[in-house]
Amino acid sequence: MKIFSRLVLAAxxxxxxxxxxxxxxxxxxxxxxxxxxxxxxxxxxxxxxxxNYVTTLQQDDFIVYENNAPQRIENFxxxxxxxLSIALLIDTSASVANKLKFEQDAATxxxxxxxxxxxxxxxxxxxxxxxxxxxxxNDTNLLGKQLRTLRAAGGTSLYxxxxxxxxxxxxxxxxxxxxxVIVISDGEDTVSKVTFEEALEMAQRSGATVFAISTxxxxxxxxxxxxxxxxxxxxxxxxxxxxxxxPTKMEDLSLxxxxxxxxxxxxxxxxxxxxxxxxxxxxxxxRVAVKGKDLRVRHRKGYFAxxxxxxx
Numbered sequence: 001m002k003i004f005s006r007l008v009l010a011a012x013x014x015x016x017x018x019x020x021x022x023x024x025x026x027x028x029x030x031x032x033x034x035x036x037x038x039x040x041x042x043x044x045x046x047x048x049x050x051x052n053y054v055t056t057l058q059q060d061d062f063i064v065y066e067n068n069a070p071q072r073i074e075n076f077x078x079x080x081x082x083x084l085s086i087a088l089l090i091d092t093s094a095s096v097a098n099k100l101k102f103e104q105d106a107a108t109x110x111x112x113x114x115x116x117x118x119x120x121x122x123x124x125x126x127x128x129x130x131x132x133x134x135x136x137x138n139d140t141n142l143l144g145k146q147l148r149t150l151r152a153a154g155g156t157s158l159y160x161x162x163x164x165x166x167x168x169x170x171x172x173x174x175x176x177x178x179x180x181v182i183v184i185s186d187g188e189d190t191v192s193k194v195t196f197e198e199a200l201e202m203a204q205r206s207g208a209t210v211f212a213i214s215t216x217x218x219x220x221x222x223x224x225x226x227x228x229x230x231x232x233x234x235x236x237x238x239x240x241x242x243x244x245x246x247p248t249k250m251e252d253l254s255l256x257x258x259x260x261x262x263x264x265x266x267x268x269x270x271x272x273x274x275x276x277x278x279x280x281x282x283x284x285x286x287r288v289a290v291k292g293k294d295l296r297v298r299h300r301k302g303y304f305a306x307x308x309x310x311x312x
Contacts (some may be wrong), residue, residue, distance in 0.1 A: 042286060043209060058076075064286070067276070068287075071273075074273060080267045083176075083178070084115075084120070084178050084264065085136065085177045086122070087180070091185035096152050103253065110258075110261065120137060121138040121143060123136065125155070127155060127157065129157060129160075131151065149292065156185065156190060158183070158185050161299065162181070166206040169188070170207070178207060178269075181208045185233070186218075188232075204300065207300075207303070212236060213253065213257075230244070270288070276305070279305065280307060286300060286307055
């Protein structure tokens with residue numbers, strides 16, 4: 001087990017964390033400095049009016065806007081087969097003691113179902129602190145074994161967990177991968193050292209899609225739900241292109257994991273070169289639409305552009 005390092009939000013770390021988009025200056029043979037604008041990568045899910053996934057669309061069906069400016073899509077794939085990097089964050093505070101076994105069972109089944117040889121997952125528990133129980137692996141038996149070691153006690157450091165996993169595990173996880181965070185929690189943070197806004201920003205900088213399974217909505221296992229906690233989970237997932245689930249019984253918990261699995265297998269991968277080359281560190285709003293069809297597109301709401309040392 002590893003206790004994550006303490007929270008150090010240095011400006012250099014935040015600048016380097018804009019992994020979803022970057023640009024580099026390169027020397028040309030003539031000695032001129034040229035700027036190479038790298039790709040902005042995003043994943044999206046498309047649903048019809050009944051909530052069914054639509055997986056038959058083509059590149060020409062999509063329009064991508066960055067700060068309301070249309071962008072030219074350069075790379076596209078349907079039902080993306082890019083390898084997955086999954087971080088499962090489980091709330092093990094005292095308030096979830098009577099639910100933990102059900103969560104362990106459902107998570108074990110999920111890993112056994114979703115992980116392919118090219119995929120990997122890690123396991124983190126958070127209560128008063130944040131602990132890496134299992135680092136990235138594709139060994140589903142090992143993940144299941146480590147899930148069984150979880151015990152409930154203490155407070156809830158949800159924001160710390162999201163920030164630390166994004167910063168220390170997902171930002172450095174480079175390459176063509178789909179970064180996914182799954183949070184099982186009631187959403188009620190009690191002891192974190194960072195704010196919700198800081199945690200959300202780091203999740204956005206990592207390029208991860210966050211899904212959440214609430215442990216309180218509708219009296220889950222006899223516990224009254226918290227509107228505030230569920231609002232936090234909704235904001236976290238919506239901003240990153242994921243979804244929050246609110247199971248009311250054990251069967252719904254397993255169903256939530258199955259729906260996440262289905263979404264991961266139904267995503268479109270889209271890449272474009274930003275028409276705005278400025279290295280200003282600003283947040284760029286994203287919007288993805290499907291031409292001429294009454295369909296709903298779920299995707300992250302934006303990304304942070306990198307910031308050069310000379311930017312204000």
